[in-house]
Amino acid sequence: MNSHEHITQFFTRHGVPHSPTEIFQVQLVEGDHPPRRSSLMRRDYYKIALLLEGEAIITYADRSIQVKSGTLIFSNPLIPYAWQRITEKQRYYYCLFTEAFLHNRLKREIPAAASFFKVQGDHILFPDTTAQERIIRIFDLMLQEATGDYAHKHDVWRSHLQLLIHEAHKIMPPDSEYTRTTSAARITELFLELLARQFPLIDARQQVGLKTAGEFAAQLSLHVNYLNKSVKAVTGHTTTELIAQHMAKEARAMLQNTRWDVAQIGYCLGFDHASNFNAFFRRMTGETPHHFREKSTR
Incomplete structure (x- = not known):
């Protein structure tokens, strides 16, 4: 890819x-x-x-x-x-x-x-x-x-x-339509841009560099509590929830568009063990990665 x-x-x-x-x-x-x-x-x-x-x-x-x-x-x-x-x-x-x-x-x-x-x-x-x-x-x-x-x-x-x-x-x-830009909105947009720029990955040996709210806050030179408060105020979701949602979205894309095995995809997304990735994917989507891939290729 x-x-x-x-x-x-x-x-x-x-x-x-x-x-x-x-x-x-x-x-x-x-x-x-x-x-x-x-x-x-x-x-x-x-x-x-x-x-x-x-x-x-x-x-x-x-x-x-x-x-x-x-x-x-x-x-x-x-x-x-x-x-x-x-x-x-x-x-x-x-x-x-x-x-x-x-x-x-x-x-x-x-x-x-x-x-x-x-x-x-x-x-x-x-x-x-x-x-x-x-x-x-x-x-x-x-x-x-x-x-x-x-x-x-x-x-x-x-x-x-x-x-x-x-x-x-x-x-x-x-x-x-346009509403006045607040500091919380600017911070949220920077966070979302930083999250999006990590993808797509083109090699199964690559791994996302930022996986937690703390890591994103450090990259943005913000206190993690301030980042969380800003993101929650603008989106209604916590930073951790948005990271998880985006990781699940990218996981689905990789399952559909690459031939990498499930363990490789899990590694790319920062999971050291395939079982942890399987549990995460099932929690986020209600099905296993294998079932999702099989369903997508029918």
Whole structure:
């Protein structure tokens, strides 16, 4: 299982002309390709896509979502996912960009950007026909800019990106909208990012480095009680509960997407003995790792 895909690897895989320093790309993709599934992995770039025609399945570590024409999809470097075509013919817009393109000023100016570009939030949206038309116009403006030689085209694209985020923000349900960021919310997001960045693992000899609330607190230079209080206030769950939930989610992903045996997966997640991992997995999911794997491969 691959761990990460660099933006240049994406361009090479899709045969897209690019320069080694490319930090933004926009395309309208049209064509027929055999249905296939990409590997579950994290990308080192951000991507926004509007599916115009066709169907696909997006698989995350803990769930799969079928998408069809009219779906707006956000992906970011924190969340591993796999894309599987269902229909041979697909048509979609996409823009992708690196962290270098999203400079700090832009991050501050985009309303509710955290919802799309962080671990938690709405990453798959279903705009109505009117919203789709507005989003298509924004992508068309991006494509027009790509054909020109304006010296400040990246600034223009950043403006288009802001408009795209605004359109997505309008689609979100009211309870997902932006609220004032507190210190507890910032700490919780840092904790969740740190937790997510440990995965996926690409080698059965790898092992997660942070497994307990105390280890995460030390990495964040916080007292463990302060971390626990902040996380509990924001999520309603303890730090230990969230770590366990994420470990169980990653365990399911590894059981589905690798051929590693149960003992190897347990080791990767920090369990020295397979029996301890089996007990943990059963407590979290209600079934044994072996039963879950057998059920998933039927």
